Amino acid sequence: MSGMYLGMPAFPEAARTAVRNPTLRGNLRHATHTIRDKRARAVAELDDWAALREAGKRIKDHTLRRLDHYLVQVEEAVTAAGGTVHWAADADEANAIVTRLVKETGESEVVKVKSMATQEIGLNEALEAEGIHAYETDLAELIVQLGKDRPSHILVPAIHRNRGEIRDIFRSEMSEWGRPAPDDLTDTPAELAEAARLHLREKFLRAKVGVSGANFMVAETGTLVVVESEGNGRMCLTLPETLISVVGIEKIVPTWQDLEVFLQTLPRSSTAERMNPYTSMWTGTRDGRAGEGDGPRTFHLVLLDNGRTDTLADEVGRQALRCIRCSACLNVCPVYERASGHAYGSVYPGPIGAILSPQLRGTGSEIDASLPYASSLCGACYEVCPVAIDIPEVLVHLRERVVQGGPAVRQGNKVVLKPAKGHAAERAAMRAAQWAFTHPGALRTGQRLASRTRRFHPRTLPGPGRAWSGSRDLPAVPAEPFRDWWQRTHGGKDGVK
């Protein structure tokens, strides 16, 4: 993924900063609780929600099982409609393809539709390095870009900012990028939106090249779909002469009819809307289809792998590829709410990021090896997921990969991963506990020892024990364990083996 996340500290360390920032905690608490309550109401309106969720899961699973077939179908359909399809194995390949395509147009500016795939590969930075300016047009992405910041949420990348902070960013930064914000700009939503609208309108009218991702690709016709709220995406998809779409290979649905499921579950799960305001669909170029005069003159589809095939090879982990990027799991996650998105060291934060990043990137770096532990396994994410990704199951599976290693697929090759460093003491403790728990006599000796020395037990612990007792008193050890009481009073009918 993008180079800006290289060398990120492990999750617990990165989260500490956020936990201790009261403004950030307040912003996130307010935003996530508002959207989570709205989502719950929007979902409760549908009697057939459980059936829709199951259907979404099955459509995605079916497509992933036959991805080889559907990818070829997409390529054929897009080509037939006048588009050109490119295949990118990783971020570098995808960035090189897009850079070359933009250069071939002779332009040095592109307007962007909000897109996770292009964030994932760090496209803006790659283009900038080649002298091409990429302008984010989604309001929240614009705030992040102007603030030289990183996105902290999939759907609402500037969720960590409040209105006052956004006003300050607009006032100080907009003039660097184009039309400045008015000097007397206040922090009312209408004024902030108007300042962004005027700033962006200039870009839309000037741009010759648009860059997007897609929420879905319909295999039967080669149609791409973008679902959005603001209409800025539609401006980018319809005005420029050249459109380049970078799309993860897992975004395929086989037929138009399959969309009926996701166009119900996605808006309700993400923005808590019954229907999103703008759904744009396009197929190839305006000349590639007889009798239609709209859309781009040139269309390129860049199909992105970047770790997805490796993820697909994992029986337990592959369910992460069902994700439709709705963000419901972020909004309901108590860990995300307190750690904030930046702690996840990826454009995919929250519970889905904790299972996606260590699969797409591997578990080699400090941050990626720590992400599977960034959860209390409370299960709220699984409960709200509209494609029923059992995130806790995958988290535990990835913990196993971190501590025990084992078979995996990296860059298309079967490998056997070694256990991660730094877990030796834990592994020894787990094995010792396993031995004690299969020898009840040994367990009992340990319990009695704890009980008899209880007067000497401190209420707080030094060293690594502070991880518990820094914020919580230790429980008092009782005078005798239950099993001793039972044996005393009930005679221990079964006896100890």
Added chain:
Amino acid sequence: MRVALFLTCVNDTLYPDTGRAVVKLLTRLGVETDFPMAQTCCGQAHYNTGYRHEAEPLARHFSDVFKDYDAIVTPSGSCGAMVRELYPRMGERARAEGRGDSLAATVAPVVPKTYELTEFLVDVLGVTDVGAYYPHTVTYHPTCHGLRSLGLGDRPRRLLEAVKGLELVELPGAEECCGFGGTFAVKNSDVSAAMGTDKVRNAESTGADVLCAADNSCLMHIGGTMARLRTGMRPVHIAEILASTEEAVAV
């Protein structure tokens, strides 16, 4: 009906009062309960930390110890969920790894016979009024694995509502995790402590004397946070409330 108490290693070692309360309660309801002395630990901490293979002998041991009972009752939502939800999954994984059906076959008999305490009371014994008396204001925290993995629903609340003298008050944000999460509590201690503090502040806002839950691991975290924040509230396991009577009132 041969009923076994699966107390859990945490309760056995640290919370024997909860075990005594379960025995007292079930005896009062006419259920003779055995405590097989060979029981140890279900393996949840191993499994959830990534040591699935180390958890397998514990799952086999559990199955050996409890297989001949008609019902296995545990006062822990998360340990109950370990057996009911994750033992079958461990069996499937072993099979997928080419190690045959042995683990799946070993755990199969105990899985459907394992009940969390409030499930056993409401679904198997068919009681909601257990004849308890507990003269305190109580707020109830549904622990995550009981709520989402086992689907305990309103069973604990129905039991508490039938307790004489008990005033049940609503806990704001009740279904949010308290932040314990097993090894999460120490691996991500800052986030865990922040979640615990928010849970305790919400509990305090109810004005209750007691925060009740059906899992002592979560209560260890919540109670430890309450003590550190000097709230004056106390954590009490639901079994101790349900075991309490006018003749012998629990604290």
